[in-house]
Amino acid sequence: MDNRQNSTNINWYPGHMAKTKREIAEKINLIDIVYEVIDARMPISSKIVDIDNLIKNKPRLLIVTKYDLCDKEATDKILKIYEKSYRIIKIDLIKNANTKEIINITKKLMQPLNEKRKSQGMKERPARVLIIGVPNVGKSTLINRLVGKKSATVGNRPGVTKSLNWIRINKDVELLDTPGILWPKIENQENAHVLASLSSIKEEILNINDIAAFILRKLFSLYPEKLKARYQIETLTADLSEAYNKIAQKRKVFTKGGLVDYDKVSALIIKDLKDGYFPNITFDRLEK
Ligand SMILES: Nc1nc2c(ncn2[C@@H]2O[C@H](COP(=O)(O)OP(=O)(O)OP(=O)(O)O)[C@@H](O)[C@H]2O)c(=O)[nH]1
Numbered sequence: 001m002d003n004r005q006n007s008t009n010i011n012w013y014p015g016h017m018a019k020t021k022r023e024i025a026e027k028i029n030l031i032d033i034v035y036e037v038i039d040a041r042m043p044i045s046s047k048i049v050d051i052d053n054l055i056k057n058k059p060r061l062l063i064v065t066k067y068d069l070c071d072k073e074a075t076d077k078i079l080k081i082y083e084k085s086y087r088i089i090k091i092d093l094i095k096n097a098n099t100k101e102i103i104n105i106t107k108k109l110m111q112p113l114n115e116k117r118k119s120q121g122m123k124e125r126p127a128r129v130l131i132i133g134v135p136n137v138g139k140s141t142l143i144n145r146l147v148g149k150k151s152a153t154v155g156n157r158p159g160v161t162k163s164l165n166w167i168r169i170n171k172d173v174e175l176l177d178t179p180g181i182l183w184p185k186i187e188n189q190e191n192a193h194v195l196a197s198l199s200s201i202k203e204e205i206l207n208i209n210d211i212a213a214f215i216l217r218k219l220f221s222l223y224p225e226k227l228k229a230r231y232q233i234e235t236l237t238a239d240l241s242e243a244y245n246k247i248a249q250k251r252k253v254f255t256k257g258g259l260v261d262y263d264k265v266s267a268l269i270i271k272d273l274k275d276g277y278f279p280n281i282t283f284d285r286l287e288k
């Protein structure tokens, strides 16, 4: 039924993202340290491609959120590569957010600057931290954990934060929350589909059959046992029709005329992934 795999190019770059980038560029000179946030389930796809241009050579901490949801072995393989260039913090912001380490590293990074200020007769000042990442990775959740209360709005859909906001974490750290950003043209459509599957691209602009097909194929190739556990699907034909039939029957998603309701099945696959019915998955792999 679905021959549209890769036929639709996914790009999502609304005005507020362009504006965010402009404002970050304007404010970057005020910033001492950058927290770059990526999603552990997609450590490659969720990494902003032109980030180095945007944040120049500011000291950077790579914060890997949703570590509780990922396939740790697959994710760690990728993080090993990043470890060569970045300081990395892996974190589960829901159940086990140990933010002390983040604050300690931040203070340490800030020390030389404050020592310089003191030697020039100026007062110490809090570190100004910029938080940056693609939509829905957990930037605002991280801020709330750091502050210890709800200061930033959070939601499991992309595009929740709409403007730049300064938030005081404690006497040592001030943080600039920013809306999630992507880039004008996503060159790598595999990465775009991974971003879309894991809720970093606004659902309304997506072809849901295309995304659901991508999810089924990805699960089948990387985690066939999880596909079997949820849908009792053990093989996938090229057109996916058998899989759709099976899911429709199991979950009773038919049109009034008794045919498989493809759109509803697709929506259901996307929702199952979002609701965590395929636990411990990582959709990115290093190229072989
Ligand atoms: N399981 C799990 N969920 C997380 C974690 N971090 C964030 N979330 C969830 O991810 C969703 C998005 O979180 P937000 O903090 O709103 O993400 P954001 O990066 O600020 O998103 P935008 O403002 O849209 O760019 C929320 O439903 C959070 O509860 C984590 O470490 N583990």
Ligand SMILES: [Mg+2]
Pocket: 139, 140, 141, 153, 154, 160, 161, 178, 179, 180
């Ligand atoms: Mg936010």
